[in-house]
Amino acid sequence: MKLTRKCVYCESELIGRIDKKFCDPQCKSAYQYKKSKEEPERFYNKVDNQLKLNRKILKKYNKGGKVTVRENLLIEEGFNPNFFTHYWKNKKGDIYLFAYEYGFLKIKEKNIDKFVLITWQEFMLTDKIKHY
Template sequence: MKICPVCQKEVTGRRDKIYCSPACKSTQQYEQRLEEEAFYFEVDRQLKKNRRILRKYNQVGMTTLRQEVLLSEGFNPRFFTHYWKNGKGQVYFFCYEFGYLSLQEQGKEKYVLVTWQAYMHPANRSKN
């Protein structure tokens, strides 16, 4: 007697049948896919959270904010989609169209929040 690995019911039918029903087979495949893609979902969730937080605090296109404000809301600076380096060599990290530059002013960690601009695009680099 075989037992379904999902619901623990008896499996009837063909000798090589593993699940008791198509629903149990689907459930198993769905859970397996979630386990395999857990890292992807975690990264995607954090990128969206970072974007939402940056958008919330950058309503005018550019602003400066204490680092602790963003971090207290769950912002994680290790997650970003791309970066841009300005002429001074400063690196801005972006979560989609909202970016940040880490600075230290008067002993305090701060972020300069910006919005992606056309001149930042790599194709426009030679024009500057």
């Protein structure tokens, strides 16, 4: 009685070693990719991806070093203000949250929620900075 083994991914007949699981490197790669997509995203990856997205969005809207943008514009693109790397408190007591070198401060102007966007400056190093 002949025992036939099949590729784990495409189920074609395997020829070769007894412990062989895949017919070729492409099936092995496709199987690993499919398996990784089925697994739930790890917490670290979710946080890292959101921080990177926040940075990308802040960079896109802050071309001048300091600008004011409507909150809904950023939120619609996927910005989440609950994810930040550190914060800086200015002399007036305003607390700017940062996604790496891009900072934001939530304000209300004429009853409209907005963010003041800034970029990290050298003088901020002398002030106290809080990292998480």
